[in-house]
Amino acid sequence: MDFDFIKQYTPLYVEAALLTLNITVKGVLLSILLGLICSLVRYFKIPVLNRITVIYIELSRNTPLLIQLFFLYFGLPKLGIMLSSEACAIIGLVFLGGSYMAEAFRSGLDSISDIQKESGLSIGLTNLQVFRYIILPQAISVSIPAFSANVIFLFKETSVFSAVALADLMFVAKDLIGLYYKTDEALLMLVTAYCIILLPISAVFRIIERKLRYAGFGN
Amino acid sequence: MESTEKILEIKHLKKEFDNTPVLNDISLDIHKGEVVVVLGPSGCGKSTLLRCINGLEGIQEGEILLNGDLISNQKKSMHLVRQHIGMVFQSYDLFPHMTVLDNILLGPKKAQKRKKEEAAAEAEELLKRIGLYEKKKAYPRQLSGGQKQRVAIVRALCMHPKVMLFDEVTAALDPEMVREVLDVMLELAREGSTMVIVTHEMQFARAIADRIIFLDEGNIVEESGPEEFFTNPKTERAKQFLNIFDFDSVHHGSNK
Ligand SMILES: Nc1ncnc2c1ncn2[C@@H]1O[C@H](COP(=O)(O)OP(=O)(O)OP(=O)(O)O)[C@@H](O)[C@H]1O
Ligand SMILES: [Mg+2]
Numbered sequence: 001m002d003f004d005f006i007k008q009y010t011p012l013y014v015e016a017a018l019l020t021l022n023i024t025v026k027g028v029l030l031s032i033l034l035g036l037i038c039s040l041v042r043y044f045k046i047p048v049l050n051r052i053t054v055i056y057i058e059l060s061r062n063t064p065l066l067i068q069l070f071f072l073y074f075g076l077p078k079l080g081i082m083l084s085s086e087a088c089a090i091i092g093l094v095f096l097g098g099s100y101m102a103e104a105f106r107s108g109l110d111s112i113s114d115i116q117k118e119s120g121l122s123i124g125l126t127n128l129q130v131f132r133y134i135i136l137p138q139a140i141s142v143s144i145p146a147f148s149a150n151v152i153f154l155f156k157e158t159s160v161f162s163a164v165a166l167a168d169l170m171f172v173a174k175d176l177i178g179l180y181y182k183t184d185e186a187l188l189m190l191v192t193a194y195c196i197i198l199l200p201i202s203a204v205f206r207i208i209e210r211k212l213r214y215a216g217f218g219n
Numbered sequence: 220m221e222s223t224e225k226i227l228e229i230k231h232l233k234k235e236f237d238n239t240p241v242l243n244d245i246s247l248d249i250h251k252g253e254v255v256v257v258l259g260p261s262g263c264g265k266s267t268l269l270r271c272i273n274g275l276e277g278i279q280e281g282e283i284l285l286n287g288d289l290i291s292n293q294k295k296s297m298h299l300v301r302q303h304i305g306m307v308f309q310s311y312d313l314f315p316h317m318t319v320l321d322n323i324l325l326g327p328k329k330a331q332k333r334k335k336e337e338a339a340a341e342a343e344e345l346l347k348r349i350g351l352y353e354k355k356k357a358y359p360r361q362l363s364g365g366q367k368q369r370v371a372i373v374r375a376l377c378m379h380p381k382v383m384l385f386d387e388v389t390a391a392l393d394p395e396m397v398r399e400v401l402d403v404m405l406e407l408a409r410e411g412s413t414m415v416i417v418t419h420e421m422q423f424a425r426a427i428a429d430r431i432i433f434l435d436e437g438n439i440v441e442e443s444g445p446e447e448f449f450t451n452p453k454t455e456r457a458k459q460f461l462n463i464f465d466f467d468s469v470h471h472g473s474n475k
Contacts, residue, residue: 118275119312119371123326123378124302133325137316 005185009176016172017193023086023168024155027093031154034094035101042102043109043131053102060099066160068092073164085166093154100150108143109135141212148205152198169193224251226286226382226413227272233280234264234271234437241267242437245281249382252411256424256445259434260460265417268434269384272415273304286381302330305375305383309390311367313359313374319346320355323374331378338377345373349403365396369403382413390419401427421461425449433457 038057041049060068072088083091112135120130140147162171173190177183227249234242242264249255257265270276272283274290274297283291290300313322320342327338346352349369359367368388375383385404389397401423408414408427418424424431424445431448433441433456441448441457452458 115308115310115312116314119306119308119314120325121275121298122273122301122304122306123374124298124330125326126298126330129329133329134314138314141316 001188002182002185005180005182006189009172009186009189012172012176013169013189013193016167016169017197019166020155020158020161020168021197023089023093023161023166024158027090027097027158028151028154030090030094031097031101031150034098035103035105038098038102039105039109040131042106043135044127057099057102060095061103065092065096065157066163068095069160069164085161085164088164089158089161089166089168093157096157097150097154100153101147104143104146104150105139107146108139108141111142112138144205144209144212148202148209151205152201155198155201156194225249225284226251226253227415228284228287229272229281230284231281232268232271232278232283232291234267234276235279240437242271242278245437245439247432247439249413249415251413254408254412254414254416254427254429255432256416256418256428256430257432257434258418258421258424258460259440263434264437265434266386269306269386269415269417272384273301273306298330302326302378303381305378305380307368307371307375307383307385307388309387311359311364311371311391313362313367313371315359318356318358319351319362319370322359322370323377326374326378342373342377345376346370348406349373363396364392365399368392368396368400372400372403372407376407382415383407385414385416385418387417387419421449433460435460 038053041053069088069092072083072092073085076083116134116138117130120134121127125133158168159170161168162174169190173186176186180186225248227247229245229247232242232245233240245268247255257268259265267276271278271291274293277292277294281291282289285300285303290297293300313319314325317325320339323342323345324335324338327333327342328335331338343352343355346355349372351366351369351373354362354366354370359370362370372383372388388404389400392400397420401420404414404416404423405427416424416427426445428445431441431443431445432439433448433452433454435456441452441454443453448457449461452461
């Protein structure tokens with residue numbers, strides 16, 4: 001193990017990690033937004049949009065992120081649309097993540113009984129208020145585990161970004177291996193970087209989960 | 220307690236589920252301060268009747284008026300109408316993610332846009348009256364079934380409804396908790412609340428009702444005062460229905 005090598009290239013990893021993190025955070029937040037919109041459309045069965053949402057979810061869940069990225073990065077320019085690799089990465093992540101988040105929310109929404117909705121209606125709330133104050137908060141606490149699994153899943157999916165020439169963690173590792181043949185060191189640093197980022201995220205989610213679920217379900 | 224002011228008028232109501240009639244030509248007036256108890260065998264349409272009144276179900280024919288205003292099949296404004304109709308269900312229907320106080324305040328705050336302090340003061344007053352003031356910060360899962368139902372009643376009450384609908388609110392309770400819930404309802408009746416009650420508690424029905432409506436297969440078969448209904452029912456169907464209940468109580472008493 002070449003520790004000097006590790007020391008020398010750590011800053012490169014840090015930079016790549018920050019880039020990866022930056023894109024993941026943006027991608028995840030937008031995915032949550034998209035997922036929420038999709039689940040609203042499906043919950044209220046809004047005509048036409050409901051159809052489109054179902055098709056989107058199927059399409060997104062049944063194609064690999066890599067293919068989606070290739071389409072954005074190499075396919076779209078043929079149609080005259082040029083996107084930076086960062087934009088591709090975020091759009092790709094949101095396209096993928098939106099459907100996973102939508103499904104996570106939906107499993108939560110489906111778990112709330114009709115009686116809850118009806119008791120909300122019977123105190124004079126509108127459909128939207130029932131959703132906002134009664135259904136959604138309960139649905140979120142039910143779907144938190146699926147939801148946090150998705151965040152971690154999306155973060156790991158970023159490893160394919162290197163395919164669209166984004167200098168993320170995977171890209172740096174492959175680069176170093178290609179240049180110096182320090183395979184062990186480069187991979188060790190890659191794994192370490194992912195762990196350093198993911199373990200705290202996992203832990204934070206576990207805490208959030210416990211807090212959120214406390215109100216409705218006890219410990 | 221009866222007056223002539225009509226709170227609720229149901230005229231020739233017809234309700235079908237997938238072309239199967241469930242309520243046929245129901246006509247019924249409910250006056251201010253009146254307590255009407257709806258009795259009838261399982262599946263006769265009692266719950267459906269209540270659900271039609273507060274618009275959880277649309278109706279196929281006829282109309283329902285609240286204080287003279289048409290309220291049936293008014294999709295757009297139904298949420299405004301429901302502010303005047305309190306409903307308590309059989310299953311414990313409190314919102315599990317909110318404290319007792321927040322459960323009660325949701326309607327006044329969000330539907331009626333009342334000031335939080337004013338509504339909270341009233342809610343606390345009501346909680347004191349049902350002996351659950353100390354539980355105001357508790358979550359529903361920390362309450363017994365009877366306590367939950369009492370809170371559900373207060374939640375409806377805090378909206379100042381013109382009429383309260385109760386659908387077998389004690390049916391899912393352990394026997395020792397039935398009493399505390401019925402007592403709250405008796406208290407409301409004494410204060411002159413207008414109520415429509417579906418129940419299987421015959422003694423209670425007899426004690427609280429100003430009028431008994433007996434439903435069978437979606438028709439009002441008999442309509443009379445409680446004493447008359449229980450001691451001298453007019454129809455064969457009602458006699459049968461009451462006999463079944465007598466038999467039940469004897470059976471449980473002696474055979475076990
Ligand atoms: N959503 C629905 N779709 C189809 N049929 C329904 C629906 N709700 C009720 N019904 C039918 O309508 C009839 C009346 O039901 P309802 O629940 O009003 O009876 P009930 O008098 O309240 O009975 P119980 O004493 O058992 O509560 C029943 O035959 C029931 O199967
Ligand atoms: Mg019923």
